[in-house]
Amino acid sequence: MRLKCPLCGDRDAREFHYRGAAKLMERPEAGAGEAAFYDYVYLRENPVGANSELWFHELGCRAWLCVSRDVSSHEILSVELADAVKRGQA
Amino acid sequence: MVDLTGLSALEGLLPYEVDGAVLSAVSYGAITSIMPFRGQKTAVNVRLKADGGAALPRIGRVSGPVAKRLIWAGRGQYLLLDLRRGAAFDTTPDPAFDELAALSDQTSAWVVMRLEGARAQEVLARLCPLDLRAGVFKRGHVARTELAHMAVILWRRPKGFEIMVVRSVAQVAMRRLSGAMDSVAAQAVLGEIS
Numbered sequence: 001m002r003l004k005c006p007l008c009g010d011r012d013a014r015e016f017h018y019r020g021a022a023k024l025m026e027r028p029e030a031g032a033g034e035a036a037f038y039d040y041v042y043l044r045e046n047p048v049g050a051n052s053e054l055w056f057h058e059l060g061c062r063a064w065l066c067v068s069r070d071v072s073s074h075e076i077l078s079v080e081l082a083d084a085v086k087r088g089q090a
Numbered sequence: 091m092v093d094l095t096g097l098s099a100l101e102g103l104l105p106y107e108v109d110g111a112v113l114s115a116v117s118y119g120a121i122t123s124i125m126p127f128r129g130q131k132t133a134v135n136v137r138l139k140a141d142g143g144a145a146l147p148r149i150g151r152v153s154g155p156v157a158k159r160l161i162w163a164g165r166g167q168y169l170l171l172d173l174r175r176g177a178a179f180d181t182t183p184d185p186a187f188d189e190l191a192a193l194s195d196q197t198s199a200w201v202v203m204r205l206e207g208a209r210a211q212e213v214l215a216r217l218c219p220l221d222l223r224a225g226v227f228k229r230g231h232v233a234r235t236e237l238a239h240m241a242v243i244l245w246r247r248p249k250g251f252e253i254m255v256v257r258s259v260a261q262v263a264m265r266r267l268s269g270a271m272d273s274v275a276a277q278a279v280l281g282e283i284s
């Protein structure tokens with residue numbers, strides 16, 4: 001499997017670290033309450049098809065990446081800098 | 091005060107040579123990390139040029155003269171290298187950059203090795219997943235990548251490659267490289283590779 005890092009280009013999957021669902025970027029506000037944090041920490045979608053994920057280019061440029069991956073075929077649908085996604089620039 | 095003798099992380103271990111490849115240690119005058127603050131890249135470039143250097147290079151590239159060589163070193167990070175061996179340097183970050191970028195002296199944090207020779211690329215191919223063919227990874231190109239599970243900065247030099255690793259893994263990286271050199275040289279002798 002290969003990922004196309006927006007900075008480094010096409011790279012082997014072994015350079016990357018898989019963190020989890022991209023939902024981790026949507027941390028509730030401090031006062032959001034227990035239910036919101038329970039949902040944020042423990043609950044995940046389990047789609048057949050495109051899944052939004054966070055990957056870290058650990059053995060590369062060390063950028064956090066938002067990756068859309070088809071979990072049934074491993075096809076990489078898109079890769080964006082998490083920083084740009086968070087700031088609405090992707 | 092006792093006069094201490096500074097030793098490199100690879101003291102007495104290099105150069106290492108096999109048929110077709112030579113691995114040697116490189117010692118730079120100074121290595122400074124420059125991480126421009128958000129929105130300050132243009133101002134950093136102005137400052138660097140005022141100091142007689144070049145602007146920050148593009149992603150995966152190198153810029154600047156020999157005493158002020160700049161290499162891209164990852165997201166938002168550049169290394170300023172004084173390539174003159176043993177050049178005297180001031181480790182105090184230049185206050186002119188205070189509002190523009192985070193500067194840190196990393197001279198003793200990195201260990202630099204140079205791999206040269208006709209089979210240098212074959213040696214690296216054993217350890218690194220990057221396409222290092224001369225037509226793809228060219229002069230002036232630099233990459234952050236993996237070398238035997240270690241994070242490295244790999245840089246195309248006139249006669250081969252330079253490999254920068256953090257000091258703590260210097261000897262492991264050196265042994266993996268020399269092992270790959272042995273392997274490539276042995277297979278060449280046995281006629282298993284051309």
Ligand SMILES: [Zn+2]
Nearest residue numbers: 005008057061
């Ligand atoms: Zn990258």
